[in-house]
Amino acid sequence: PTLHLVMEYVPGIPFLRWIKESKNIIASLRLFCVLLRAVAFIHKFGIVHRDLKPENLITTGKVVGVIDFNTARRQERNLTISGTAVGSKTHAAPEQMEDAKNATEVSDIFSLGMLFLEVVLAEAAPRPLNLNLLCEEDKAQYVADLETKLPPTFRAIFHNSANINPDKRYQSCEYFSKAVEAKITELDTSQKGVNVAAQPQNALESRLEFLERKTTYLENKLYEIYQLAEMPDTDENCPFLAYLNDLKKKGIL
Helix, strand or coil: CCCCCCCCCCCCEEHHHHHHHHCCHHHHHHHHHHHHHHHHHHHHCCEECCCCCHHHEEECCCCEEECCCCCCEECCCCCCCCCCCCCCCCCCCHHHHHCHHHCCHHHHHHHHHHHHHHHHHCCCCCCCCCCCCCCHHHHHHHHHHHHCCCCHHHHHHHHCCCCCCHHHCCCCHHHHHHHHHHHHHHHHHHHHHHHHHCCHHHHHHHHHHHHHHHHHHHHHHHHHHHHHHCCCCCCCCCHHHHHHHHHHHCCCC
């Protein structure tokens, strides 16, 4: 008998192709948030993909399909031979390239950080001169060089996701998504702020709408600050952290 593996058909086009054709940074960032939710769903079941890159993403513009789980594994199961490197050399986290057994959900965050850069630049990350990239110093230099290619407004998000140190990355897709959503609100507010002044006949309604967007932006910024304050190297007795914790208890964050 002949065995056949039947797989679900995933409609759409390559993720990066959609980003390039969109030419709309806000739409592209919103689609990236859809991707973050998809990966968060995978992580919910304790699965680490270990090979997140444009070639493994399909999109219709509304949904994102994550494919190719050949290298994926559950965190509690060690089926990989020690010392084996798994994943794309440009997108895989350094700890994963050193030993695939070290890969965690935060390793996927690094790959998502590389994808974030590609979404903002609307192009594939340039291939490094050193294709091996197995050395942490080489990877650190490669990432540092990439960060300079980004507009300054996006560098903090990239730095907090594609950081060489796993402890200094966003610790979940939810945190990553909050930061990107705050940036979307910021960009949307700056664009629509011009439209408010252009419609004086509806000045009151426009002003209220603008203030509502600004409030959402500030709330997202506070959440982002709270997230950064929760980083492992933050002093637990920091008064500002206590203030943020109080805001969280009151439901403001």
